[in-house]
Amino acid sequence: MNEYFSPHVLIITLTFFLAGIVKGVAGMGLPTVAMGVLGAIMSPVSAASLLVIPSFVTNFWQLFTGPSFLALMQRLWLMMLGIVIGTLAGSFLLTSANPEYASVGLGSALVLYAVYSLRAKPFSVPARFERLLSPVIGLATGVINGGTGVFTIPAVPYLQALGLSKDNLIQALGLSFTVSTIALAAGLARGGAFHLENIALSTLAIIPALLGMWVGTAIRERISAATFRRWFLIFLAIVGLELVVRPLFF
Template sequence: MPAFSLFLTSTIVATFLLAGIVKGVTGMGLPTLAMGLLGTVMPPVTAASLLIVPSFVTNVWQLFAGPSFASTLRRLWLMMAGIVIGTVAGSRLLASDNVKWTTAGLGAALIVHATYSLLARQPAVPARAERWSSAVVGFLTGLVTGGTGVFVVPAVPYIQALGLSRDDLIQALGLSFTVSTIALALGLASHGAFEVGHLAMSLLAVLPALLGMWLGQVLRQKINAATFRRWFLAFLILLGLELLLRPFVA
């Protein structure tokens, strides 16, 4: 990839600032929004590479801010194993030169996630089904992550369906996103798609992401977080439609 221009660097900084604000207000959304916005100006594989460091830093922060990392890992380790296996397997698509299908897939993943989050009723996972369903959901999440760089489908609705307390839920999401980030980095590296130049720009993106998270936490005290989340999801649907249709109308 050619050197990052001033315009592209400014776009990356602005994107991670906005994505950090969303995460600060809603507790999630940084990787999803960053992938969606960056996917409009660069191939998804490049966007995914830039996502690695800021996603890892912000999600580790979320993970270890929770009440019990050990118990969360014991409960969800099969899901995490599935995420790693699925992501490494699926990253072959993201690392390929088929930008048309990876861009369309990214758009489809954003639409599915946002539409489900807006319209679906919260399901519940029976305790007797949790063990095997965790592994299946983890593997499917990994395939989507590896193919599109989006971590949330179907992991987020599944974790929300486990009936966790608010603090445990936030920690479980942090665990899922952290493992997904590490697995994505491994998958891209295994296919030669993680370049040193991308790593340097990914490191640069950490500062605006953390600043955005702080601003989002301040903003959360002043606005209705539920309303903000609905508008954010509606925006994701529009962004997803643009990405989904772009390869076929360009």
């Protein structure tokens, strides 16, 4: 019983509570925060195995909050197929690479996402290019997801550029994140990265993640979303830089 109150478990609990708050405020960011924080105290492959279940539960709920699931699946199925193929191919990097290299890859993905989101101007994708770009974006997202456990780049800016309504965008993000999580779980299982202890901890992490989402939803009504987003991205950039430079000093 005492192992469930160890510092290791408490850090995991607080991490998913924090990640849930971010998702409650911003509508996304739970796996990104979880990978960034947990990647600083354990190998990226262990961190990825812990986030699978809470990420699936929270994103599956988000996927079915809107009315356009079938329409979005019909529109984005090539992107989703690309995510699955890319993740299964890229997961070899996460499960087989030197942990130091995996940490540098994770840190680089976090920094790239943070800097892009802070600096880049919104853009739009013409409808005539969508069918061509969707599988390419899906493959790129999948390879990064499989190699680092982060599935926001380039999927999030691409979906934001499609001109979807607010509700459809949230549902499309839920679809992309759910497919990415399932594909990551399959890649980790194939690489033998799932262990009984991690499955149990991942299941327990659902509770603080959902509590954090509830708190985050309440916070969203009281603070500036733009200010929160800016500091959240700065935090991710700092965590990512720490992961990148750590092998140089330790």
